[in-house]
Amino acid sequence: MSMVPNTDRIKRMADNLASMEPVKGRSLWQDAMHRFLQNKAAVTSVIVLTLVVLFSLIGPYFAVWTNEEIDWSRIGKAAELGAPSIANGHFFGIDNLGRDLYSRVIQGTQVSLMVGLIGAGIAVIVGTLYGATAGYFGGRVDSVMMRLVDILMSIPYMFVLILLLVVFGRSLQMLFVGIGLISWLDMSRIVRGQTLSIKNKEFVEAAVATGVPSFTIIVRHIVPNLMGVVVVYATLLVPGMIITESFISFLGLGVQEPNTSWGALISEGAGTIAYGTIWQLLVPLFFFVITLFSFFFIGDGLRDALDPKDR
Amino acid sequence: MLSFIIRRLGIAIPTLLILVIFSFSMMHLAPGGPFTSERPLPPQVLANIEAKYGLDQPVYVQMGNYIWGIVTEFDFGPSFRFKDRTVNDVIAQGFPVTLTYGFWSFVVAVGVGVTLGAAAAIYHNSWLDYLAVGISIGAQVLPNFVMAPILVLTLTLWLGLLPGGGWNGGQWQYLIMPVIALSTSYMASIARITRSSMLEVLNSNFIRTARAKGLSNSRIIIKHALKPTMLPVISYLGPAFVGMVTGSVVIDLYFSTGGIGQMFVNSALSRDYSVMMGITILMGSLVIIFNMIVDILYAWIDPKIRL
Numbered sequence: 290m291s292m293v294p295n296t297d298r299i300k301r302m303a304d305n306l307a308s309m310e311p312v313k314g315r316s317l318w319q320d321a322m323h324r325f326l327q328n329k330a331a332v333t334s335v336i337v338l339t340l341v342v343l344f345s346l347i348g349p350y351f352a353v354w355t356n357e358e359i360d361w362s363r364i365g366k367a368a369e370l371g372a373p374s375i376a377n378g379h380f381f382g383i384d385n386l387g388r389d390l391y392s393r394v395i396q397g398t399q400v401s402l403m404v405g406l407i408g409a410g411i412a413v414i415v416g417t418l419y420g421a422t423a424g425y426f427g428g429r430v431d432s433v434m435m436r437l438v439d440i441l442m443s444i445p446y447m448f449v450l451i452l453l454l455v456v457f458g459r460s461l462q463m464l465f466v467g468i469g470l471i472s473w474l475d476m477s478r479i480v481r482g483q484t485l486s487i488k489n490k491e492f493v494e495a496a497v498a499t500g501v502p503s504f505t506i507i508v509r510h511i512v513p514n515l516m517g518v519v520v521v522y523a524t525l526l527v528p529g530m531i532i533t534e535s536f537i538s539f540l541g542l543g544v545q546e547p548n549t550s551w552g553a554l555i556s557e558g559a560g561t562i563a564y565g566t567i568w569q570l571l572v573p574l575f576f577f578v579i580t581l582f583s584f585f586f587i588g589d590g591l592r593d594a595l596d597p598k599d600r
Numbered sequence: 601m602l603s604f605i606i607r608r609l610g611i612a613i614p615t616l617l618i619l620v621i622f623s624f625s626m627m628h629l630a631p632g633g634p635f636t637s638e639r640p641l642p643p644q645v646l647a648n649i650e651a652k653y654g655l656d657q658p659v660y661v662q663m664g665n666y667i668w669g670i671v672t673e674f675d676f677g678p679s680f681r682f683k684d685r686t687v688n689d690v691i692a693q694g695f696p697v698t699l700t701y702g703f704w705s706f707v708v709a710v711g712v713g714v715t716l717g718a719a720a721a722i723y724h725n726s727w728l729d730y731l732a733v734g735i736s737i738g739a740q741v742l743p744n745f746v747m748a749p750i751l752v753l754t755l756t757l758w759l760g761l762l763p764g765g766g767w768n769g770g771q772w773q774y775l776i777m778p779v780i781a782l783s784t785s786y787m788a789s790i791a792r793i794t795r796s797s798m799l800e801v802l803n804s805n806f807i808r809t810a811r812a813k814g815l816s817n818s819r820i821i822i823k824h825a826l827k828p829t830m831l832p833v834i835s836y837l838g839p840a841f842v843g844m845v846t847g848s849v850v851i852d853l854y855f856s857t858g859g860i861g862q863m864f865v866n867s868a869l870s871r872d873y874s875v876m877m878g879i880t881i882l883m884g885s886l887v888i889i890f891n892m893i894v895d896i897l898y899a900w901i902d903p904k905i906r907l
Contacts, residue, residue: 440615443838445887447846448864448880452623455868455876456630532743536846539745540853540865552745559749559854562757563764570749581741 321517324594331590334583341580345398353378354389356396357547363387373568382568384554385561393549394572400461400550401531402580404468408530409523411469416476417519421507423477424484435481438474446471447533451542459545468533472526479522483515517595524588528581535577551577604899612892619884620670624663627873676878680871687878690863695882698848698859700770701778705844709783709790714833716787717794721802722821732791739788744847747781748854765855778851786840793836798829827901834898838891845883 315323325331354360360379363370364387371383373390381390423434450467457463487493488511496506535552537543539559544550551573558570641649650656654665669675676687720732742750755777756764768774801807802825810820849861856862860879867875 436611439611440618443611443615443888443891444619445842445845445880445883447849448876448883449619449622451864451868452626452876452880455871456626456873528741536743536745536850539850542865542868555745555749559745559752562749562753567753570753574746574750577746578741585737585740 321591321594325590328590328593330586331594334586334590337579338583338587341398341576341583342402345395345402348395349392352389352392352395354392356388356392356549358389359387360389361387371566373572381572382566384557384569385566390569390572393554394576397549397551397554397573398576400544400548401534401552401577404464404534404550405527405531405584407465408468408472408533409526411465412472412476412526412530413519413523414473415469416473417480417512417515418507419473420477420480420482421484421511421515424481425488425503425507425511427485427488431481435478438477441471442474447536450533451537451540454537454542459542461544461548464534464537464543468530472530476519476522476526479518480515483518484511487511487514521588521592521595524584524591528584531577531581531584601900605896608892608895612888615888616885619888620667620881621663623877623880624666625659627877628659630871630873670881676881677874680874682872687875690867690875691860691878691882694852694858694860694863697767697770697857698852698861701775701782701851701857701859702844702848704775704779705783705786706841708779709786709840709844710833710837712783713787713790714794714830717791718798718821718826718829720791720795721798724799729795732795736788736792736795739785743785744781745850745854747784748777748850751777751781752854765857767857767859774855774857778855778857781855782844782847782851786843790833790836790840793832794829797832798825801825801828831898831902834894834901838894841890841894842887845887 360371360383363379363383371379371387373380373382379389379391381394384390384393419434419438423431450471453467454463493506493510496510501509531551534543534550535555538550538552539556541553541556544553554573555570555577558566558568558573561569640646647656654662657665666677669677674688676691678686679690716732716735720729723729752764755762762773762777766774807820807825810824815824848859849864851857852859852861852863853865860883864876864879866872867879
């Protein structure tokens, strides 16, 4: 046993260290992505949702009939001749007025998805800024702003929304305005709560100390740190918006003919189930249900991925 | 406690006022008055009629009279479309129906939801738990306007068990489908909330202490676990109530039960503004009062809130 250490082994270790690549750090978002991809239900939902979106975009190129064409040879005989069939080009059958349900469903899918995305988009922008402002300033500003949200939230908005639609005319634009008016309330509450915990962190203090104006702090330093919560909640808002729109359209007060949406199609189908034309209900219902399921699962998956301690 | 109730009233009353003022100004923004018709009335006649109904006065006086009429006499004024009836007649006709199935839906949603959720938590990871979780996930995508046609399709058209609509004085056969359609999604949410809340409570220290003392399982659950479990459930009751009040519109329309929702949609389609406004205010006040009661109940159970 010599007093000299085993130089050979030390040298090998040094070589190893020298040739080793630097350890790659993983960002918060990469970590979240990894966790999200582990979630089978969420990944399946992303695939299903992609297929639904592709269907609404590419589907029209395969349509034999347009959404406004009336199949005069089958009108009034929907129960006997209007069932879904590849042969006559009505892949999903025909509706009660002899129109091709395939094209109608594509049209309804486009409208419903658009309502969901725009409603959630308004909620994200308005809700985030409103909640972050209230939370950041705190004190009297906060209590006035959040009291207003409390008041607006305790009104049964569906009645007010219908009142709006009746007074200002039932159009798609008005529907967007009405849904946009109410969609941001929940978001602003959630964002405010998060802001309260972020605003006391050191980096905000540093920004205040260096004289950054309040609005810039909110936009540049607070909002980016809220993104996790906002993304999760926005995913869960989209199906909520779709349900709201479908609810109003089911009552016949939402989108108007010749435009349509899932709610309007479900309503039409529900009105004719007694005549043996069950596909008129089941086809739009199928798209409605799988899309909502997908959004809920993606939302859950994102929540688990972005906020692992909350599981 | 009293100061909490007063503070809570301080939110409820302004909310009600905002609702009334909003609905009233919406109605005034709407084109056309109540007496504009295809055959124009002579100006003198029109002026006399408008004077009778107080329409010649400034808007704020009209609004004040309207609010005063509701507060003192519960009078929502005349219908715009049908001269022979008042908004009160419409409400008196439809409200009992809505109240009946609404009450049962609420009882079913809370009763079944809490029982299912609690059972799922107590028998965690058993088939019962999986069933409860499955139901609550599935019911998320089955709002009332989806449940209603599915129920009619299965129970009426395929099985022929129940009548597909109508009210018939509220006989039980006519009550079942509206109640199921209205309560399912809220029942599922309540079950989900109860389950996760109960699981959390059952894993807490004071339950472990109770077990260590050797208390029986049923006594632990009823005496110790149930009360803290109910807190999140109670805070969900407000949104659930709003959802059911709103959902009653779909139920009335699809099952032709003749409740207040049907009147609301009919008046929306015929632009009968005063009926719409009356129903909006009535439903709004119901919701606001209910939310207030829930908050007070919550504060009573959980003293931390009152601070």
